[in-house]
Amino acid sequence: MRYMMFVVADPDATAEAEPTPGDLTIEEWLADVDGRGKRIIGERLRPLSDATTVRVSRGQVLVTDGPFTESKDWICGFDILECEDLDEAIAIAARHPMARGGKLELRPFWPGDHA
Amino acid sequence: MVASLIRLTGDWALAEDCVQDAVEKALRHWPEAGLPRSPAAWLTTAARNRALDVLRRRRTERAKLTERALLDDAARTDKNRDDRLSLIFTCCHPALPLDGRVALTLKTVAGLNTAQIADAFLVSESTMSQRLLRTKRKISHAAIPYRVPPADLLAERTDGVLAVLYLVFNAGYGQPEGRLADEALRLVRLLADLMPSSDEARGLLALIMFQQARRATRFDAAGDLVPMEEQDRARWDPVLTAEAHHELRRATRSGRPPGPYWLQARIAACHASAPSARATPWHAIVPLYDALLTAQPSPVAALNRAVAVGFRDGFAAGLDALDALDADALAGYHLLPAARADFLRRLGRTREARAAYEDALRLVAEDGPEARFLHRRLAALPISQGECT
Numbered sequence: 001m002r003y004m005m006f007v008v009a010d011p012d013a014t015a016e017a018e019p020t021p022g023d024l025t026i027e028e029w030l031a032d033v034d035g036r037g038k039r040i041i042g043e044r045l046r047p048l049s050d051a052t053t054v055r056v057s058r059g060q061v062l063v064t065d066g067p068f069t070e071s072k073d074w075i076c077g078f079d080i081l082e083c084e085d086l087d088e089a090i091a092i093a094a095r096h097p098m099a100r101g102g103k104l105e106l107r108p109f110w111p112g113d114h115a
Numbered sequence: 116m117v118a119s120l121i122r123l124t125g126d127w128a129l130a131e132d133c134v135q136d137a138v139e140k141a142l143r144h145w146p147e148a149g150l151p152r153s154p155a156a157w158l159t160t161a162a163r164n165r166a167l168d169v170l171r172r173r174r175t176e177r178a179k180l181t182e183r184a185l186l187d188d189a190a191r192t193d194k195n196r197d198d199r200l201s202l203i204f205t206c207c208h209p210a211l212p213l214d215g216r217v218a219l220t221l222k223t224v225a226g227l228n229t230a231q232i233a234d235a236f237l238v239s240e241s242t243m244s245q246r247l248l249r250t251k252r253k254i255s256h257a258a259i260p261y262r263v264p265p266a267d268l269l270a271e272r273t274d275g276v277l278a279v280l281y282l283v284f285n286a287g288y289g290q291p292e293g294r295l296a297d298e299a300l301r302l303v304r305l306l307a308d309l310m311p312s313s314d315e316a317r318g319l320l321a322l323i324m325f326q327q328a329r330r331a332t333r334f335d336a337a338g339d340l341v342p343m344e345e346q347d348r349a350r351w352d353p354v355l356t357a358e359a360h361h362e363l364r365r366a367t368r369s370g371r372p373p374g375p376y377w378l379q380a381r382i383a384a385c386h387a388s389a390p391s392a393r394a395t396p397w398h399a400i401v402p403l404y405d406a407l408l409t410a411q412p413s414p415v416a417a418l419n420r421a422v423a424v425g426f427r428d429g430f431a432a433g434l435d436a437l438d439a440l441d442a443d444a445l446a447g448y449h450l451l452p453a454a455r456a457d458f459l460r461r462l463g464r465t466r467e468a469r470a471a472y473e474d475a476l477r478l479v480a481e482d483g484p485e486a487r488f489l490h491r492r493l494a495a496l497p498i499s500q501g502e503c504t
Binding site: 001086 | 210256257258264268
């Protein structure tokens with residue numbers, strides 16, 4: 001099963017204090033997930049000040065500056081995971097450094113979009 | 116039966132349809148042919164054959180694999196226990212919405228129909244059927260695994276299952292008829308049987324049994340709540356209470372530190388063993404609440420502890436203990452002002468008691484059993500001087 005994992009930053013989150021032993025750095029997380037072939041692709045994204053929203057209304061392309069939601073949370077990266085099932089994806093997300101202080105959203109792919 | 120078909124086909128809708136189909140076939144067939152020697156086996160075979168038919172017609176690669184699994188399983192021994200456990204864990208998966216977990220557990224594990232579940236939660240049948248559909252869809256769309264969780268997840272996921280089952284129980288406990296409470300007892304009994312090494316499952320079983328044993332006395336003839344102090348202890352179910360004590364003893368054998376359900380069951384056992392309300396061993400109950408607050412801090416447990424302190428050390432001490440609670444955490448919870456009102460009443464501080472009862476009344480549903488109880492208490496207060504105007 002393929003999942004899109006959105007990495008979400010929460011500006012209001014109280015910075016998770018001291019890391020506990022066993023917490024992974026992003027490099028360690030990548031090494032683990034890539035080493036097991038669980039990640040198809042993943043990238044970090046530039047901040048909302050660099051975002052552009054596009055929509056079309058009555059044939060007119062409307063381009064606006066910034067994100068399309070009012071929410072303070074913003075997606076700062078993503079990874080596409082290939083997992084056995086949701087429990088495996090949850091375990092991978094729980095080890096991501098942004099799980100502390102930020103959050104991760106797992107979205108299963110609509111089937112048929114990949115071979 | 117649905118459980119084993121789900122495991123084999125991985126398809127909830129197919130499994131349910133096939134079982135439904137088998138039941139209909141039985142209803143047509145049995146009256147003429149007579150009851151088969153083993154009705155359950157007959158139904159299982161009929162449902163499995165129906166699933167095979169459907170899968171053959173689909174002719175896809177995946178259907179072929181599933182078909183093989185079905186045929187293999189027919190030859191294999193009973194995997195019933197694993198199936199039922201897997202079903203419970205899947206229905207109670209934390210990625211599902213809580214109301215969906217409750218509904219799906221009642222539907223597929225307890226075997227209630229959609230109308231009965233809708234009834235129990237006071238929603239329309241179509242709302243409930245949508246809720247069930249959404250929940251089942253998420254299981255398949257998000258690939259929630261159908262299995263008993265592996266060892267590293269088992270304790271955490273078992274807690275989740277117990278929480279759902281206790282929620283079902285409490286939803287039924289507030290109602291005089293309480294069909295849900297019966298279902299919850301049945302489900303927790305099943306879970307404790309399936310997981311004999313889980314002390315918490317057995318602890319919850321004992322807790323629910325102690326509470327159910329008092330059921331006949333919790334409401335009076337008019338359907339009004341009767342507080343434990345005034346319940347007729349002679350009418351507490353002695354068989355269920357004895358069974359609860361037995362389960363509680365069985366749950367203490369693992370040597371692991373006691374969990375929250377086990378501790379709550381111990382507290383319930385203290386009440387159950389007391390020959391009268393006056394003889395309640397409050398000195399034993401307060402330390403159990405202390406342990407409970409360590410195992411699982413919660414504002415409600417803290418409130419219950421403060422009440423126990425009042426009965427152990429005197430009502431004035433109880434009021435101090437209530438005042439020391441985190442009022443913000445309990446904001447909106449009617450039992451905090453109700454507990455204050457009760458201690459004030461017992462201390463003869465009538466005017467303050469009246470105000471506290473009125474505070475509590477603002478936090479409960481009008482005309483509900485809680486509101487009727489508070490009104491009765493309020494009406495029974497003596498009229499104090501200065502109030503006769």
